Amino acid sequence: MTVKKDKVVEMHYTLKNDKGDVIDSSKDKEPMPFIQGHGNIIPGLESALEGMKIGESCDVSVNPEEGYGVHHPEAIQEIPMEALKDIDNLKVGMELQSQDEKGNPFIVRVKEINKDTVTVDANHPLAGETLHFSVSIENVRGASKEELEHGHVHSGSCSH
Numbered sequence: 039m040t041v042k043k044d045k046v047v048e049m050h051y052t053l054k055n056d057k058g059d060v061i062d063s064s065k066d067k068e069p070m071p072f073i074q075g076h077g078n079i080i081p082g083l084e085s086a087l088e089g090m091k092i093g094e095s096c097d098v099s100v101n102p103e104e105g106y107g108v109h110h111p112e113a114i115q116e117i118p119m120e121a122l123k124d125i126d127n128l129k130v131g132m133e134l135q136s137q138d139e140k141g142n143p144f145i146v147r148v149k150e151i152n153k154d155t156v157t158v159d160a161n162h163p164l165a166g167e168t169l170h171f172s173v174s175i176e177n178v179r180g181a182s183k184e185e186l187e188h189g190h191v192h193s194g195s196c197s198h
């Protein structure tokens with residue numbers, strides 16, 4: 039069975055940045071399951087995996103446009119410390135929920151804590167990065183009707 043739309047794929051992966059630092063890996067964990075063709079994983083990786091067979095492995099480099107997006111400088115903002123006074127233990131790297139003009143929630147990360155302001159960044163932590171994946175396809179199976187309706191993999195007794 040090969041990787042194609044509506045198949046549940048289990049893969050092992052290691053993700054490195056341009057410098058060769060390991061950013062994330064499924065090593066020592068269960069392989070990561072996802073449904074191909076449903077946007078569960080970044081588009082550049084999804085298209086590279088299409089047609090692969092169980093037991094195959096490959097190295098894929100994904101540019102930011104096909105990964106977590108380009109880096110938007112305007113997504114970095116300085117906000118008054120006063121606006122965050124209700125947040126306990128504010129620290130660099132913390133994720134906060136913010137809202138756009140239409141009230142849609144989005145996540146920002148605390149980038150710097152200054153004297154009277156806090157610099158927050160709404161870019162994805164991997165925005166602007168070229169991503170280098172080493173992947174191996176561990177299993178491919180058909181998705182259940184329910185999984186396709188939900189657009190995500192059900193494993194074990196999980197039934198949400």
Ligand code: ZN
Binds near residue numbers: 188190198
């Ligand atoms: Zn579900």
